[in-house]
Amino acid sequence: xxxxxxxxxxxxxxxxxxxxxxxxxxxxxxxxxxxxxxxxxxxxxxxxxxxxxxxxxxxxxxxxxxxxxxxxxxxxxxxxxxxxxxxxxxxxxxxxxxxxxxxxxxxxxxxxxxxxxxxxxxxxxxxxxxxxxxxxxxxxxxxxxxxxxxxxxxxxxxxxxxxxxxxxxxxxxxxxxxxxxxxxxxxxxxxxxxxxxxxxxxxxxxxxxxxxxxxxxxxxxxxxxxxxxxxxxxxxxxxxxxxxxxxxxxxxxxxxxxxxxxxxxxxxxxxxxxxxxxxxxxxxxxxxxxxxxxxxxxxxxxxxxxxxxxxxxxxxxxxxxxxxxxxxxxxxxxxxxxxxxxxxxxxxxxxxxxxxxxxxxxxxxxxxxxxxxxxxxxxxxxxxxxxxxxxxxxxxxxxxxxxxxxxxxxxxxxxxxxxxxxxxxxxxxxxxxxxxxxxxxxxxxxxxxxxxxxxxxxxxxxxxxxxxxxxxxxxxxxxxxxxxxxxxxxxxxxxxxxxxxxxxxxxxxxxxxxxxxxxxxxxxxxxxxxxxxxxxxxxxxxxxxxxxxxxxx
Numbered sequence: 384x385x386x387x388x389x390x391x392x393x394x395x396x397x398x399x400x401x402x403x404x405x406x407x408x409x410x411x412x413x414x415x416x417x418x419x420x421x422x423x424x425x426x427x428x429x430x431x432x433x434x435x436x437x438x439x440x441x442x443x444x445x446x447x448x449x450x451x452x453x454x455x456x457x458x459x460x461x462x463x464x465x466x467x468x469x470x471x472x473x474x475x476x477x478x479x480x481x482x483x484x485x486x487x488x489x490x491x492x493x494x495x496x497x498x499x500x501x502x503x504x505x506x507x508x509x510x511x512x513x514x515x516x517x518x519x520x521x522x523x524x525x526x527x528x529x530x531x532x533x534x535x536x537x538x539x540x541x542x543x544x545x546x547x548x549x550x551x552x553x554x555x556x557x558x559x560x561x562x563x564x565x566x567x568x569x570x571x572x573x574x575x576x577x578x579x580x581x582x583x584x585x586x587x588x589x590x591x592x593x594x595x596x597x598x599x600x601x602x603x604x605x606x607x608x609x610x611x612x613x614x615x616x617x618x619x620x621x622x623x624x625x626x627x628x629x630x631x632x633x634x635x636x637x638x639x640x641x642x643x644x645x646x647x648x649x650x651x652x653x654x655x656x657x658x659x660x661x662x663x664x665x666x667x668x669x670x671x672x673x674x675x676x677x678x679x680x681x682x683x684x685x686x687x688x689x690x691x692x693x694x695x696x697x698x699x700x701x702x703x704x705x706x707x708x709x710x711x712x713x714x715x716x717x718x719x720x721x722x723x724x725x726x727x728x729x730x731x732x733x734x735x736x737x738x739x740x741x742x743x744x745x746x747x748x749x750x751x752x753x754x755x756x757x758x759x760x761x762x763x764x765x766x767x768x769x770x771x772x773x774x775x776x777x778x779x780x781x782x783x784x785x786x787x788x789x790x791x792x793x794x795x796x797x798x799x800x801x802x803x804x805x806x807x808x809x810x811x812x813x814x815x816x817x818x819x820x821x822x823x824x825x826x827x828x829x830x831x832x833x834x835x836x837x838x839x840x841x842x843x844x845x846x847x848x849x850x851x852x853x854x855x856x857x858x859x860x861x862x863x864x865x866x867x868x869x870x871x872x873x874x875x876x877x878x879x880x881x882x883x884x885x886x887x888x889x890x891x892x893x894x895x896x897x898x899x900x901x902x903x904x905x906x907x908x909x910x911x912x913x914x915x916x917x918x919x920x921x922x923x924x925x926x927x928x929x930x931x932x933x934x935x936x
Contacts (some may be wrong), residue, residue: 385430385695386716388730389653390675392424392432393910394790395688397597398578400459400520401467401672403662409502410672411461411470412691415907416779416818417749420445420456421472423502426681429670429693429717434746438470438506440754444497447752448780450476452818453905455870457492458578458658460520464529470497470506471531473517482716489538492517494531496553510558512550518593521553522581529553530611531560532567534577534592545570548579548592550612567613570594573602573619573630580660581611587702590615593658594622597689597906598898599633601625601657603673607702624673624694624706626656642683650710653692654678655685665697665720675711679792679871684894686817687789688908732934733790739768739929747787748912748930758783758922767801767926772809772917776839779821784814786912791934792893794868796911799881801861804829810839811915811925813864815873817908820844821901823891824914825864825875827857827925834859836877838888840868843901849888861928866911 398413403483415795419440424432437444460471476491495509519533537546548568570576578593587607595602606615632648655676672693676685697705760769814823824839837854863878876884
């Protein structure tokens with residue numbers, strides 16, 4: 384029997400859309416401002432998942448320059464029909480979030496469709512769908528018709544911003560939406576109704592949505608109707624899945640920032656469970672993919688971001704699916720199926736390395752907001768990557784940065800940099816970031832012709848330099864840089880020979896690099912990587928020999 388240990392996609396992998404094609408399973412997740420857009424993993428056994436594609440990799444498909452943090456690509460929907468894959472996604476250009484007691488204002492959220500014969504192929508240029516709301520999906524009905532569903536956003540004060548789930552037919556011949564728009568579901572008392580997915584089984588249409596926001600009150604709701612347009616009746620035990628066992632207690636705890644009170648109202652284990660999608664596994668046994676969060680022990684902070692987990696659903700004689708337990712399980716066992724892996728998901732710490740020896744770098748690495756261009760040069764120096772400095776570490780337009788997700792609470796990252804800055808306006812080094820406003824930068828720079836090593840700390844937009852005027856003078860030769868996270872703390876190190884590392888600066892609290900601290904309206908997670916900046920406009924280059932990321936127990 385395949386036994387999985389959740390989360391199956393660790394680190395920042397939110398809003399999972401699971402798709403089955405024969406014996407192959409795929410999960411697409413959100414990427415927000417990180418480029419290329421959308422992450423797709425593949426598995427044949429639910430246990431072992433491989434990153435196989437980042438489909439939105441051309442400017443014609445996605446251009447995010449100038450978009451704020453946590454805008455960009457929201458909640459993709461991956462499906463398969465008519466011999467090809469269909470990918471729906473939202474590109475959020477601007478938004479003002481949701482703050483209780485305040486008008487949330489406008490969201491400029493544009494929805495698109497791209498298609499491809501294979502997940503790993505060259506995806507089409509996008510077809511524009513609409514901009515009425517976000518988190519859309521595409522439903523392929525048994526009669527061959529296709530239906531586009533999305534939440535509708537109401538910007539008006541004193542209205543429900545999440546104004547319901549709307550349905551409209553899509554014509555692939557005309558490459559546009561056609562016919563009337565119908566609001567088919569207004570949501571439940573949990574509120575914040577979004578992320579719709581439609582399914583058909585037997586005589587019923589099933590509508591799955593996310594509710595409760597995307598933090599500790601999150602939930603997966605399910606409703607059904609014999610008619611596509613409704614009315615939809617709620618699941619008898621709604622919500623279908625949530626980490627919340629007593630919503631009033633959780634809300635009271637969040638209002639008072641009481642960790643103990645919040646946890647009193649939660650199921651133990653995985654938190655923030657919500658935003659689900661489902662596919663068949665075997666007979667009446669189905670798979671529910673959902674996002675979740677793992678807080679640092681004793682806190683409400685999840686620096687790894689929102690991750691992806693799987694649960695087992697069993698269809699009952701009453702025509703409803705039920706999870707094995709009301710709260711999300713960390714360990715889930717599915718029944719045997721011909722050709723499936725019989726074992727347990729390996730709990731092997733990641734030991735990853737990119738040496739920049741090939742023409743392209745590993746899929747784990749992403750740039751921010753824009754496709755990597757000539758600023759990322761892998762031919763100038765064999766076995767190294769040359770980054771040409773662009774705008775500042777807080778720019779939302781053009782930064783030269785490559786980073787990967789952090790997927791554990793204990794890890795270290797290391798690089799070797801060769802950089803000859805002219806003055807303090809040129810800098811390069813090792814970056815650990817949540818977003819532009821909350822990040823750490825162990826960077827080489829220069830002062831009056833002398834090369835110095837120091838730290839920039841951005842704490843919710845506030846810039847500080849912990850070493851002040853005491854930055855370390857270093858010889859003008861390659862230097863090793865390292866970051867180490869030990870659950871609740873982060874420490875930087877440096878070395879001249881790669882063997883003896885000296886700590887530099889204070890330790891920093893890791894909880895700050897999370898949605899829960901950095902931006903309660905943010906949606907990403909912790910990344911670590913390499914960067915080069917030059918605010919003088921000279922585009923000074925920095926060479927990096929490698930980047931490693933190693934987890935430890």
